[in-house]
Amino acid sequence: MAFAGTALPFDDIRELARGMPALDASAVAGVKQRDGQLTKPPGSLGRLETIVEWLAGVQATPSPTVSRPLVAIFAGNHGVVARGVSPYPQEVTRQMLENFAAGGAAINQICSTFDIGLKVFDLALDIPTGDITCEAALDEKACAATMAFGMEAVSGGIDLLALGEMGIGNTTIAAAIYHALYGGEAAHWVGRGTGVDDAGLARKIAAVSAAVEFHRSHLKDPLEVLRRLGGREIAAMAGAILAARSQRVPVVLDGYVVCAAAAILHAMDPALLDHCIAGHVSAEGAHGDVLARLSKKPLLDLDMRLGEASGAALAVSLIKAALACHTGMATFAQAGVTDKA
Numbered sequence: 001m002a003f004a005g006t007a008l009p010f011d012d013i014r015e016l017a018r019g020m021p022a023l024d025a026s027a028v029a030g031v032k033q034r035d036g037q038l039t040k041p042p043g044s045l046g047r048l049e050t051i052v053e054w055l056a057g058v059q060a061t062p063s064p065t066v067s068r069p070l071v072a073i074f075a076g077n078h079g080v081v082a083r084g085v086s087p088y089p090q091e092v093t094r095q096m097l098e099n100f101a102a103g104g105a106a107i108n109q110i111c112s113t114f115d116i117g118l119k120v121f122d123l124a125l126d127i128p129t130g131d132i133t134c135e136a137a138l139d140e141k142a143c144a145a146t147m148a149f150g151m152e153a154v155s156g157g158i159d160l161l162a163l164g165e166m167g168i169g170n171t172t173i174a175a176a177i178y179h180a181l182y183g184g185e186a187a188h189w190v191g192r193g194t195g196v197d198d199a200g201l202a203r204k205i206a207a208v209s210a211a212v213e214f215h216r217s218h219l220k221d222p223l224e225v226l227r228r229l230g231g232r233e234i235a236a237m238a239g240a241i242l243a244a245r246s247q248r249v250p251v252v253l254d255g256y257v258v259c260a261a262a263a264i265l266h267a268m269d270p271a272l273l274d275h276c277i278a279g280h281v282s283a284e285g286a287h288g289d290v291l292a293r294l295s296k297k298p299l300l301d302l303d304m305r306l307g308e309a310s311g312a313a314l315a316v317s318l319i320k321a322a323l324a325c326h327t328g329m330a331t332f333a334q335a336g337v338t339d340k341a
C-alpha cells in the first residue's frame with residue numbers, strides 16, 4: 001500500500017476500513033432457498049445451516065466453497081517479557097517456528113488431519129517490540145507497515161482464512177488491549193497464559209495496569225491502542241482480517257490472543273468483523289467476555305488454551321462439514337422423500 005503525500009500511515013488503513021463491501025443478501029437467500037428443499041426438517045442442522053449462509057454472504061455467491069482453506073500463523077516477540085510475564089523464555093517463539101516448519105506442533109497435526117494449508121509469517125523476531133509498560137510497542141509507520149504485511153496472507157486464491165499466532169508474552173499484550181478498550185479492572189482481563197504461577201500472575205496484572213496507565217491519554221483511537229500496546233503479530237492479524245473483509249474471504253478467529261486483533265477493528269467499526277466467525281472459546285479467563293463484546297458465539301468449547309490457530313483450525317472441519325451437507329444432500333424431490341404438507 002502507498003503512503004502518499006503528507007498522509008499519516010494510519011490514514012490509509014482508515015480509508016480501507018471505510019470502503020468495505022456489504023455482505024450479499026441475494027447469495028444468502030439462494031442458500032436458504034436450497035436449504036429448504038434438502039431432506040431434513042427445516043432448521044434441524046442448526047448452526048451448520050447459518051454457517052453456510054454466512055459463507056455465501058461473505059463470498060457473494062449462493063455456491064460458496066471451502067476448497068482452499070489456509071491457516072496463517074503470525075509470530076512476533078514482545079519487550080514486555082522483561083517484566084517476567086511468561087514462564088517461557090523469548091527464544092521459544094523462534095524455536096516453535098522451527099517446530100512448525102518440521103511438522104512437530106499441534107497445529108501441523110490438525111491441518112494435516114483436515115487438509116488445511118499452513119503458512120507461518122515471521123515478523124522480525126529478533127527485534128522485540130518496546131516494553132509497553134514504559135514505551136510504545138511500535139511507531140505508527142512500523143505498525144501500519146506490519147498491518148500491510150499481514151494483508152499478504154490473503155492471496156493465492158484462498159477461500160477461507162483461519163488466523164493464529166505465536167509469540168511468548170502475547171497473552172499479556174492481549175490483556176492490555178482488552179483493558180484499554182473495555183476498561184474495568186486489569187485483573188479481570190489477565191489469565192495464566194502458558195501457565196504462570198501466582199507470583200507471575202501478579203506481575204502480569206501489574207504490567208497490564210502499568211501499560212494502560214502509562215498510555216492512558218492516547219487510548220481513545222483503537223489504532224493507537226494497537227500500536228502502543230500491541231505487537232507485530234497482533235498488527236499483522238488486524239491487517240489480514242481487513243484484507244479478507246475487502247476480498248470477501250471468510251475468517252475463522254482463534255482464541256484469546258487472535259481476538260485482540262479483531263477487537264481493535266471492532267472498536268473502529270463492528271461491521272469490520274461481519275466476515276469473521278469465532279472458532280472456539282479459549283480456556284484463557286476473559287475470552288468468553290471478549291467474544292460476548294464482539295457478538296460472536298464460538299463454535300467449539302474444548303478447554304483449549306494453546307493459540308497457534310488450533311481452535312480455529314478444528315472449527316474449519318465443522319465449516320467444511322456444514323458446506324458438504326448443503327452441497328451434497330439430496331432434495332426431497334431428488335430422493336423421493338415426502339416433504340411435510
Ligand SMILES: Cc1cc2ncn([C@H]3O[C@H](COP(=O)(O)O)[C@@H](O)[C@H]3O)c2cc1C
Nearest residue numbers: 086165166167168169170171193194306307
Ligand atoms: C511450547 C509452546 C507452544 C505454544 N504454542 C502457542 N503458544 C501460545 O503461548 C504464548 C502466549 O502465552 P504467554 O503469554 O504465557 O507467553 C503464545 O506464543 C501462544 O501462541 C505456545 C507457548 C509455548 C510455550
Ligand SMILES: O=C(O)c1cccnc1
Nearest residue numbers: 255256257282305306307
Ligand atoms: O487462547 C489463546 O489464544 C491462548 C491462550 C493461552 C496461550 N496462548 C494463546
